[in-house]
Amino acid sequence: MKLTNNHKxxxxxxxxxxxxxxxxxxSKGFEVGAITKEQSSIDFALEKGIIKSGQNVxxxxxxxxxxxxxxxxxxxxxxxxxxxxxxxxKDGTLITDVTGIKSSIVYEIQSYxxxxxxxxxxxxxxxxxxxxxxxxxxxxxxxxxxxxTPTDKNTQEAIDTVVEIGQILDFKRISIITPEEHDEMIGFxxxxxxxxxxTLMNCKESRHLVDYTGDSFRDLTRIARINEDMWCELxxxxxxxxxxxxxxxxxxxxxxxxxxxxxxxxxxxxxxxxSTLRRSYxxx
Amino acid sequence: MKLTNNHKxxxxxxxxxxxxxxxxxxSKGFEVGAITKEQSSIDFALEKGIIKSGQNVxxxxxxxxxxxxxxxxxxxxxxxxxxxxxxxxKDGTLITDVTGIKSSIVYEIQSYxxxxxxxxxxxxxxxxxxxxxxxxxxxxxxxxxxxxTPTDKNTQEAIDTVVEIGQILDFKRISIITPEEHDEMIGFxxxxxxxxxxTLMNCKESRHLVDYTGDSFRDLTRIARINEDMWCELxxxxxxxxxxxxxxxxxxxxxxxxxxxxxxxxxxxxxxxxSTLRRSYxxx
Numbered sequence: 247m248k249l250t251n252n253h254k255x256x257x258x259x260x261x262x263x264x265x266x267x268x269x270x271x272x273s274k275g276f277e278v279g280a281i282t283k284e285q286s287s288i289d290f291a292l293e294k295g296i297i298k299s300g301q302n303v304x305x306x307x308x309x310x311x312x313x314x315x316x317x318x319x320x321x322x323x324x325x326x327x328x329x330x331x332x333x334x335x336k337d338g339t340l341i342t343d344v345t346g347i348k349s350s351i352v353y354e355i356q357s358y359x360x361x362x363x364x365x366x367x368x369x370x371x372x373x374x375x376x377x378x379x380x381x382x383x384x385x386x387x388x389x390x391x392x393x394x395t396p397t398d399k400n401t402q403e404a405i406d407t408v409v410e411i412g413q414i415l416d417f418k419r420i421s422i423i424t425p426e427e428h429d430e431m432i433g434f435x436x437x438x439x440x441x442x443x444x445t446l447m448n449c450k451e452s453r454h455l456v457d458y459t460g461d462s463f464r465d466l467t468r469i470a471r472i473n474e475d476m477w478c479e480l481x482x483x484x485x486x487x488x489x490x491x492x493x494x495x496x497x498x499x500x501x502x503x504x505x506x507x508x509x510x511x512x513x514x515x516x517x518x519x520x521s522t523l524r525r526s527y528x529x530x
Numbered sequence: 531m532k533l534t535n536n537h538k539x540x541x542x543x544x545x546x547x548x549x550x551x552x553x554x555x556x557s558k559g560f561e562v563g564a565i566t567k568e569q570s571s572i573d574f575a576l577e578k579g580i581i582k583s584g585q586n587v588x589x590x591x592x593x594x595x596x597x598x599x600x601x602x603x604x605x606x607x608x609x610x611x612x613x614x615x616x617x618x619x620k621d622g623t624l625i626t627d628v629t630g631i632k633s634s635i636v637y638e639i640q641s642y643x644x645x646x647x648x649x650x651x652x653x654x655x656x657x658x659x660x661x662x663x664x665x666x667x668x669x670x671x672x673x674x675x676x677x678x679t680p681t682d683k684n685t686q687e688a689i690d691t692v693v694e695i696g697q698i699l700d701f702k703r704i705s706i707i708t709p710e711e712h713d714e715m716i717g718f719x720x721x722x723x724x725x726x727x728x729t730l731m732n733c734k735e736s737r738h739l740v741d742y743t744g745d746s747f748r749d750l751t752r753i754a755r756i757n758e759d760m761w762c763e764l765x766x767x768x769x770x771x772x773x774x775x776x777x778x779x780x781x782x783x784x785x786x787x788x789x790x791x792x793x794x795x796x797x798x799x800x801x802x803x804x805s806t807l808r809r810s811y812x813x814x
Contacts, residue, residue: 371744391742421741428742435739435747442726442750445783447805449775455719456811457705458675458712460655463719463812465749466726470809474802478795485790491733492787496780499729503776506769511762518758521731525754527740528747 247313247340247403249410251275256312258327260287260300262374263344264318265382269296270415273384279312287379296382309334314411317343320476321351321483328355328365337362342408344370346432348395348425350483356399366400366408369393369428370417371436375471384415392417395425433487438495440477441488443470531597531624531687533694535559540596542611544571544584546658547628548602549666553580554699557668563596571663580666593618598691601627604760605635605767612639612649621646626692628654630716632679632709634767640683650684650692653677653712654701655720659755668699676701679709717771722779724761725772727754 247253255271257264260282268278268291280291280300288300301308304327309315315335317324324345335341341363345351352367359365372390374381392412396405405422412420423431446463447470455463481488505513531537539555541548544566552575555562564575564584572584585592588611593599599619601608608629619625625647629635636651643649656674658665676696680689689706696704707715730747731754739747765772789797 371742373744390744393742419741423742431739431742434734435743439730439746439750441783441786442730443746443809444801444805445779445786446723446726447808448782448786448801449778450718452808453811455715457703458655458677458707458715459719459812460657460674462723462727462753465752466723467805467809467812468749469746470805472802472806474799474806477802478798481790481798482793482795485793489787489790492783492790494733495729496783496787498732499725499776499780502725502729502732503773503780506765506773506776509766509769511766514762514765515758517728517732518756518761521728521751521754522756522758524731524736525727525751527737528743528751 247407249276249314249407249414251277253313254279254311256281256309256315257297257318258282258315259318259323260291260297260379261318262377262379262381263370263372264316265291265296265379266372266384266386267316267318267344267415269294269382270384270387272296272298274414279308281308282379291379304331304334306334310336312339314340314342314407316411317341317345319345321345321347321479325351325355328359332358332360332363335360335363339363340404340407341365342368342411344368346436346480347484348428352395352397352425356397364401364404366404367395367425368408368412369395369432370412370415375468377473387415387417389418391419391421393428394420394422395428396422397425429484429487430491433484433491434494437481437484437488438491440469440472441481441492442495443467444472446470531622531691533560533598533691533698535561537597538563538595540565540593540599541581541602542566542599543602543607544575544581544663545602546661546663546665547654547656548600549575549580549663550656550668550670551600551602551628551699552663553578553666554668554671556580556582558698560698563592565592566663575663588615588618590618594620596623598624598626598695600695601625601629603629605629605631605763609635609639612643616642616644616647619644619647623647624688624691625649626652626695628652630720630764631768632712636679636681636709640681648685648688650688651679651709652692652696653679653716654696654699659752661757671699671701673702675703675705677712678704678706679712680706681709713768713771714775717768717775718778721765721768721772722775724753724756725765725776726779727751728756730754
């Protein structure tokens with residue numbers, strides 16, 4: 247479907263990302279509803295004007311009002327939700343999500359999802375070290391990347407609509423890759439970096455270090471403030487890929503360490519020149 | 531000495547940090563001179579009004595005009611400079627520096643420095659991923675840390691003056707620790723983080739990754755754009771300490787990796803809770 251303002255959008259899970267989606271859609275003239283656990287989140291979102299309605303229970307009549315449903319839940323809760331309530335979707339409903347891992351959920355959900363609805367997975371590469379709808383902000387998507395990971399089961403029309411969602415929400419770059427490519431990329435770019443940040447903060451008692459630090463340490467550990475329930479689940483659901491990325495990192499790190507041990511100046515400088523070159527690609 | 535605007539300050543090495551010192555002192559009413567290799571740097575600084583005079587050779591009559599000399603050179607060049615030209619300092623000159631490692635230079639310089647001048651080492655914890663006086667800016671010190679690392683050879687009066695320099699330049703926190711404490715701290719906070727950033731960028735060809743990345747990877751690799759000559763020298767001059775920090779990091783990283791392998795959720799979450807707690811100390 248080509249999205250118009252006649253289409254109604256339901257957000258399931260009104261946290262930081264769900265709330266930011268709600269705000270983005272509402273600001274573009276869509277009618278947005280929400281289902282989420284906490285009544286206080288619904289009250290906040292209603293008051294802020296980023297949803298038009300909300301419920302803290304899953305009600306068939308309510309779900310049937312919507313054409314597009316965006317899931318912003320933890321992976322396992324998402325899988326369970328679809329299993330339990332998929333009969334509530336009206337025929338032709340388009341489902342998408344914001345989940346940070348893909349292979350371990352996409353194929354499973356598509357395997358049992360009823361044929362009259364379609365699930366096209368997506369992952370907005372945006373976030374903050376704060377949580378909850380109270381911190382949501384549609385502007386976190388500006389300049390950010392948006393990844394769509396369809397499978398053979400998806401139709402071009404539905405894929406196009408999920409790409410369109412990325413455009414409506416003002417993402418900067420929209421990519422279409424496989425769930426497997428996504429998981430490797432995210433294992434490296436996002437999960438490995440979170441592992442590194444967590445590790446750095448586990449190395450030493452740190453209270454006194456703040457008097458001596460520059461910005462480097464602050465930057466490398468910003469994401470060490472981490473939601474342990476969500477991230478532990480994401481790590482485990484991408485376990486094999488993440489372990490590979492960790493091994494790759496250890497291998498390169500030890501190469502640098504050995505070069506330092508051997509005072510092998512040329513290898514150290516070569517690694518620094520390569521890192522300088524490659525980092526330049528990431529300038530915004 | 532208690533610094534007054536009658537004291538003249540010489541910056542040796544007019545790069546990013548030297549230039550920012552020059553701008554800071556000039557903005558507070560001091561007369562600032564500079565000795566640096568490139569005439570173009572002097573011309574730029576004169577035009578910008580952050581120095582009153584400058585020379586691209588080392589001239590005794592010029593050096594003798596100054597009461598305070600700040601060295602902003604690479605470590606080995608700094609050591610050689612003092613060896614070659616220390617007779618040029620007039621009696622009572624106070625020397626300080628901005629060098630990123632301390633033990634391996636401080637004791638050596640103090641061992642042969644003539645008795646009529648005093649060297650109190652310092653390290654401003656500020657920088658940018660750009661170089662040269664053209665990018666200098668006194669505001670990089672605002673909110674930053676400044677570390678003074680005196681030895682038994684230093685007088686309280688000279689230490690006080692170097693602390694005062696930190697105040698004049700508007701640093702936020704000023705600490706006094708030993709050269710050894712400095713090197714361990716910086717080995718962990720600064721050098722290890724640079725090793726990690728360089729390693730991350732060496733793991734994979736990265737040109738296509740920019741389409742998928744979030745801010746985490748950008749943050750962790752900002753410092754991967756690195757001046758290989760300077761940082762290689764700094765790493766080698768703090769080799770033993772840095773290798774210890776790298777070992778410590780590997781140990782903790784492997785602990786996290788093994789917890790993931792074993793799906794030991796409690797250990798993973800415990801590390802994440804600790805990292806979240808400790809990172810909160812670093813909020814500005």
